[in-house]
Amino acid sequence: MSIYLIMIIFFVLSFMVSMQLKAKFARYSKIMLPRGLSGKEVAELMLHNHGLYDVRVTSVPGELTDHYNPVNKTVNLSPEVYHGTSIASAAVAAHECGHAIQHAQSYAFLQMRSALVPIVSIASRWVQWVLLAGIILLQSMPSILLIGVAMLGITTLFSFITLPVEMDASRRALAWLNSSGLTFGESSIYARDALKWAALTYVVAALGSLATLLYYVGLLNSNDD
16 A cells, blocks of 8 residues: 555545534534533633642634643633633633643653653654655665654654543543533533544544554565565
8 A cells, every 4th residue: 555545545534534523613612511601711610620720721813722731831722712601612621621630640641742742843844854865765775764764653652642641631621521510411422522523633643643654664674675
């Protein structure tokens, strides 16, 4: 199977999951949270319930730009989530707070991911060019492709370490939303469904990265034969 076919397959999968995710969030953004709290209020309540008073909740521009920054301890929410009072806003806000709680509790996979960030940022910037050079010079300088494979291996490892980090944050979010009474019955099901599709984007990305890595490993091995 060529790298182009692999890329097409996972591009289509990624596109389908992304479209489904947007559709789910569009739907759940129209369903109001029973208690009517905004994403900002949900985040602050969850943080305080877990004894975290040194984490700030801020609004950042853009769509689906929500993230937790462990460097300055901020839960950064997109405007729609920050001001929104929907099931989708509550689920996203609680998920990002899940990362803050992981940070406070020194969650192992989060620590591993954070440690890899500087290396991955460099590897992801150059890996495509190194792989391209490696293919062009495969016969004369196979070591270049080997370096590219190593760089791709690092980014793939990062993708798979990200999976438990994201899934655990969602688990914490859903457990707290239910125990706090912010979601129950159908609203709980909706929040779970929204976060499930968000997690699938990471699964597809990780599998795509692994498939690409295996292709280049096979290419490198075939050159040795």
